Each structure stands twice: as C-alpha cells, then as structure tokens.
Amino acid sequence: MKGKFIVLEGPDRCGKSTQAKMLLNTLLEHGKDVLLTREPGGTDTAEKIRQIVLEPDLDVRPMAELFLYEASRAQHTQEKILPALEAGKIVICERYTMSTCAYQGYGRNIDLKMIETLNKIATLGLVPDLTLVFLMSDKYFTQRGEYLYSDRLEQEDISFRQKMRKGYIELTKKTKNAHLIDADKNIDVIQSEVVELLHKHKIID
Ligand SMILES: Nc1ncnc2c1ncn2[C@@H]1O[C@H](COP(=O)(O)OP(=O)(O)OP(=O)(O)O)[C@@H](O)[C@H]1O
Numbered sequence: 389m390k391g392k393f394i395v396l397e398g399p400d401r402c403g404k405s406t407q408a409k410m411l412l413n414t415l416l417e418h419g420k421d422v423l424l425t426r427e428p429g430g431t432d433t434a435e436k437i438r439q440i441v442l443e444p445d446l447d448v449r450p451m452a453e454l455f456l457y458e459a460s461r462a463q464h465t466q467e468k469i470l471p472a473l474e475a476g477k478i479v480i481c482e483r484y485t486m487s488t489c490a491y492q493g494y495g496r497n498i499d500l501k502m503i504e505t506l507n508k509i510a511t512l513g514l515v516p517d518l519t520l521v522f523l524m525s526d527k528y529f530t531q532r533g534e535y536l537y538s539d540r541l542e543q544e545d546i547s548f549r550q551k552m553r554k555g556y557i558e559l560t561k562k563t564k565n566a567h568l569i570d571a572d573k574n575i576d577v578i579q580s581e582v583v584e585l586l587h588k589h590k591i592i593d
C-alpha cells in the first residue's frame with residue numbers, strides 16, 4: 389500500500405476528535421495529502437449504519453451491534469480507506485478494529501477470537517501503520533462530557549467503561565505499532581507526543 393493508515397482509538401470523550409484535527413493540520417503543514425475519517429461511518433451508507441448503532445432509544449442486541457459495526461467497516465474500508473491508501477494518501481481514522489475488540493469483546497463479553505475473525509473479513513486484512521490509543525481517568529468522562537449529547541454506548545455504566553479500559557491496555561500491548569497515550573494530560577502536551585510518534589514511525593521527517 390502506498391499511503392499510511394493512522395488510527396486513533398480510546399474510550400468515549402478521551403480526545404480522539406480533538407487530536408485528529410490537530411494531527412490533520414500537522415500533516416497538511418508537512419505537505420501531506422491527508423484524508424480524515426471516522427468509524428462507525430465515513431461514507432453515506434456507513435453513516436446510516438452509524439445512526440442505527442448509536443441511537444439511544446433503539447433496542448440493539450450485542451450480536452446485532454457487532455455486525456452493524458462490521459458492516460459499517462466493510463463499506464468504509466472498501467469505498468473510502470483502501471482507495472485513498474492506494475492513491476498514496478495518509479488516512480487518519482477515528483476508531484477502527486481495536487474499538488470493536490474493546491467494546492464488544494471486553495465490554496459485551498463476545499468472544500474476542502470471533503471478533504478478530506470478523507475484523508479481518510471486514511477490513512480485507514488491512515491493519516493500521518500506527519494506532520494511537522488515548523486513555524484517560526474515568527472522572528474526565530463526566531467532566532469533559534458534561535454538555536455533550538450521550539449516544540447509546542455512552543449511556544453504559546462505569547463498570548462497562550472499566551472493562552473497556554482494561555481491554556484497551558491489553559489490546560495495545562498485543563497490537564503491532566500501537567502506543568498508549570495518557571489522555572489526562574493537556575491537549576498540547578498530547579499533541580506533541582503524537583508528533584514525536586509520527587517522526588518515530590517515519591510518517592514525517
Ligand atoms: N486533553 C484534554 N484535556 C481536557 N479536555 C479535553 C482534552 N481533549 C479533549 N478535551 C475535551 O473533551 C471533550 C471530548 O473530546 P473529543 O470530542 O475530542 O473526544 P472524542 O474521543 O472524540 O469523543 P467521542 O468518543 O465522543 O467521539 C471535548 O469537549 C474536548 O474539547
């Protein structure tokens with residue numbers, strides 16, 4: 389693949405969108421051709437799936453939830469991510485396969501091996517060149533989200549978030565080119581850690 393695939397991961401409200409925008413600007417300043425996208429969603433079809441999966445008042449059972457995420461991913465990967473990478477772009481994606489392992493695997497107790505198999509099918513085997521995993525203390529979930537709308541997954545309780553947190557830590561350890569970032573720090577400190585990792589992974593000189 390000619391381009392580079394950077395994924396931002398971590399629980400709700402940990403700062404992915406904030407850092408994704410800053411990352412986009414840094415890469416543009418370095419003259420890179422960049423695409424910023426997100427999961428679930430990223431294309432017209434996948435955004436419709438996103439609406440279903442995140443709608444607070446819908447009854448979505450764990451296995452249906454898993455397949456909705458994977459359906460969104462299959463569409464998004466084929467329609468948008470792979471063509472951009474083939475065209476040599478840097479693709480920044482908010483959430484990808486690790487989120488499904490953390491939420492539906494650790495959070496919902498669905499078999500991780502099965503999720504990994506579905507991830508491989510949905511991504512056609514595509515794996516990120518760099519995964520940045522932002523983890524913050526749980527107290528910030530409330531503090532940073534005070535005025536935010538809560539989607540269906542954000543309405544889960546603290547024990548769900550604790551299982552996911554453990555999940556992200558374990559998943560980061562076993563994922564190639566994945567780094568844990570302390571998201572309790574201030575926005576600019578985190579941004580400079582991200583830039584350091586871009587150098588380390590030779591995404592910028
Ligand atoms: N390091 C930080 N310190 C303090 N506040 C932050 C930090 N990073 C982000 N925020 C604030 O926290 C809130 C959530 O951040 P953001 O939307 O970037 O998180 P997210 O991970 O994209 O959330 P979601 O999972 O809901 O998409 C925003 O109001 C943002 O301004």
Ligand SMILES: [Mg+2]
Nearest residue numbers: 404405406482
């Ligand atoms: Mg976001």
